[in-house]
Amino acid sequence: MSAGFFQLENIVVEGYRDDANDPIKKEVFSNIYEKMIYIVLSRHANNNNGVAYPSVATIAKEALCSVTTVKKCIKTLENKGLISKTLRPKSNKDNNTNLYIIKKLSEVFKDIFLPQSQGDVAQSQDDYKEELHKNNYIEDHDNNNFHAKTKFSKKVNPDLDTFEDLFKKIGISFTTKNQLSVKALLKKMSVKQVTNYLIETYENIKNSPGVINIAGLFSMKIAKQERQMTKTVRQNIAAKEKEIEATKQFEKRIHLNDPITVFNSLSPSERLKVEKKALSMFIAQSSADEKIMLTMRERNNLMYLNTIKLQLEKALKVEER
Structure with a gap:
């Protein structure tokens, strides 16, 4: 049972900065309704380990908006990777209330400047870039392991050749569609984040039972900037x-x-x-x-x-x- 309150990450209210010295904060949400709906879902997920299942009508009532607005914002929150939605069909082919998994924003935006309180010191995006300039990214992959060695230049926008090599290693064509997907990811994430995301998505798809077209599903996932659920996550759900x-x-x-x-x-x-x-x-x-x-x-x-x-x-x- 709730004790009359629940926890909410500071970034939900305060926003974030790309750099510790940047005076301008950025908002995670596009509008107040999107923020309120995320808060309402977080409240419902408080006692269920990040899982919520309120009806659309309940969300609309508690967020003080219309059902249409709720549906629209649920979609945009999904696109941003802040929540994931699972339909729960009944035996009579009608749908039960949706199942929502609410993501922690500190995990979604891992490498950006995220002070947890006014006095906290956090590492800035520039610090991450400097670290990436000094180190190579190495990870083993031989059948079950991945071999990728990438040396990043000091350019702010790294050459796509870096990711072309990565795609070759995993055996997926670096098509125009995939290049556009990588460019879109780089607008929101650092090079390290994009690299880790691509490898994680590929590995999870490869290890998912019943997947016939790994390359096709991989391209679709990165185009939508979605994460492939692991077997453990599916079992937990x-x-x-x-x-x-x-x-x-x-x-x-x-x-x-x-x-x-x-x-x-x-x-x-x-x-x-x-x-x-x-x-x-x-x-x-x-x-x-x-x-x-x-x-x-x-x-x-x-x-x-x-x-x-x-x-x-x-x-x-x-x-x-």
């Missing part, structure tokens, strides 16, 4: 979906059945925990006297349970989570 579905089934059971019936089916220890929470909620909401409630419980238990019925339903849902 599947596990989380299973957990979400179990929670929904339990809540459905509470709605379809009388909460009192569900409550009475619990073990004595579970009933005690649920009743304690329900009674506390009822007293807080109604200012009822606890002694009177306990007396009612002893003399007429059914009346007592019907009195706190709504709170029992809420307590049952909380306990299940």
Whole structure:
């Protein structure tokens, strides 16, 4: 359960700088609605390890905007790599609420100047470039490992020949489409970031079961600036979906059945925990006297349970989570 607040990275509110000495901050989001929708999704994902599943209507209500605006901003947030969306079709071919994975901005924008507070010192983009000028990027790849040795010049915009060599190593043609994709990536990321992104995307696609056209999927992913999910990530999402579905089934059971019936089916220890929470909620909401409630419980238990019925339903849902 939330304690009345949740954590939000400073960059969401404050923006960021490309350089520590740059007086102008840049915004991650294109407009206030995009920012609000990211915040709302972050709030819903607070207790679910970065996974949220609110309905579009709920997001619109909490972000104070229209459903159309929500759909538009979800798409732009996806394009920026700040969230990923998974459709959850029902057996009747309708769609359930979407599953959203909310990315940490400090991971999306790894190498930019990201002070975590006013007093923090962070490394600037120029420091990264200087480091890249001094060092070669080397990584092994022989069947399961990748061999790439790249020496970067002191140009601000490195020659695409560097990436042409990388594409040759992984056996994918450096087509005009792929060149344009790399150029687009370089506008948002450093050389090191783009290199790591390309290698990571290729490796994850190569290790994904059932992929027939690795080159085609790779080109599509980098054109959209998307990341290929690893097997572990997919398994985690599947596990989380299973957990979400179990929670929904339990809540459905509470709605379809009388909460009192569900409550009475619990073990004595579970009933005690649920009743304690329900009674506390009822007293807080109604200012009822606890002694009177306990007396009612002893003399007429059914009346007592019907009195706190709504709170029992809420307590049952909380306990299940």
